[in-house]
Amino acid sequence: MKPNLSKEKNLINFRKAALFSFYILIFIVGALFYMWPHHQMIEISYEYQELIAKHEKLFQENRILRLEIASIKSLDRIERLAVEDLGFIFPKKEQILFLKDKD
Numbered sequence: 001m002k003p004n005l006s007k008e009k010n011l012i013n014f015r016k017a018a019l020f021s022f023y024i025l026i027f028i029v030g031a032l033f034y035m036w037p038h039h040q041m042i043e044i045s046y047e048y049q050e051l052i053a054k055h056e057k058l059f060q061e062n063r064i065l066r067l068e069i070a071s072i073k074s075l076d077r078i079e080r081l082a083v084e085d086l087g088f089i090f091p092k093k094e095q096i097l098f099l100k101d102k103d
Helices: 005-072 075-084
Strands: none
Touching: none
16 A cells, blocks of 8 residues: 555645644744843833923922922012002001110
């Protein structure tokens, strides 16, 4: 009886194709394991840059608010508002009383 060469060739071709597919799969998995940390690092660096920009924006806003607080607490401004808006007047010399400390 003659051995069936076409079946053997098909089996060999199938084994080669399966082995080639296995190597391709191993290569793809290895490439993914290699590229994943780099991808994560890039994402984290983008997030870091966004946080730095947000921090700078908040820092600038804080600086502006501190200047605004300082201008609101300004004694000249308070005096001007009291005189112009509320109608306060400065006391006359005879209305001022000086108190002595017991010590």
